[in-house]
Amino acid sequence: MTHLEVLSAGALTTVQDRGRRGLAHLGVPRAGPLDRPAAELANRLVGNRPDAALLEVTLGGFAARASRGLWVAVTGADRAHAHAQWLAAGTTLEIGTPAAGVRSYLAVAGGFSVDPVLGSRATDTLAWVGPPRVADGTVLPVGPAAGEPRPLDTPRPPAPGPLRLFAGPHPGFFDDDALERLCAAAYVVRPESNRVGLRLDGPAVPRIGPAELPSEGMVLGAVQVPPDGQPVVLLADRPPTGGYPVVAVVHPDDLWQCAQLRPGEPVRFAPFRAA
Secondary structure (H helix, E strand, O other), X not given: OOEEEEEEEOOEEEEEOOOOOOXXXXXXXXXXXXXXXXXXXXXXXXXXXXXXXXXXXEOOOEEEEEOOOEEEEEEEOOOOOOOEEEEOOOOEEEEOOOOOOOEEEEEEOOOEOOOOEOOXXXXXXXXXXXXXXXXXXXXXXXXXXXXXXXXXXXXXOOOOOOEEEEEOOOHHHEOOOHHHHHHHOOEEEOOOOOOOEEEEEOOOOOEOOOOOOOOEEOOOOEEEOXXXXXXXXXXXXXXXXXXXXXXXXXXXXXXXXXXXOOOOOEEOEEEXXXX
16 A cells, blocks of 8 residues: 655644534534645645545645655645646655745545544544544555646635634624724734634623523634633634624635734735625
8 A cells, every 4th residue: 555654744733634523412523634725726736625634734845755656736725726746656746834834734536544533534633533643653644546636726725815704693792893993903923823712812802791601512613702802703613602602704715815824924804705
């Protein structure tokens, strides 16, 4: 069987697929790639099915060597001209620190055939459900190729812009103009941001009413407001439930941007307006 030997795993590398859907009622997060369009593009480029497992590499520093020749593709971060390329047997593939962005996606033809956990090969970094974190020396088996690689693939998400917001489900916890004030303010990404949530620093969103609400289900992209008023956008490894009120929800088409924002970079919001 073909395998990929990881020589350097970098700061954080995990196996991801489309994630675990339908298990939130059991307390299991979905996981999956933070930059879903980039991950889907990588799989398309090497001829994989959409649910094939690939690697999410945080801030580069990754190197690996294939036991046999195979097609690979790297997308995400600042790699705007992603394409499939042939990696010869014994050749080292390196993913350096990107000039912009945070997360890169490495797909190999056939996908990584690690053992699934609860029906998925995605690694959740909150409870560490799924395949273990990829480390130096990890050997990743590769499945049989499912399709032909593509020389290029043109669809891309729209250019980065403000994160569009729907109104949240807890208006009683905020002033009537809370969403407008959130969209008028400027925020920056805090260093403690991760796959669980994009934590922001800027004008506090004031809360009114009860101190907290009973724990309830949290959707992907929910903008929670903890007691300090600093918003947190919940991402793929979010807990299934939460007790902080939600002022807004990020449009699903804009969530990929959260995967590529570095600490200190600016974040703006805008109300979603249907065409």
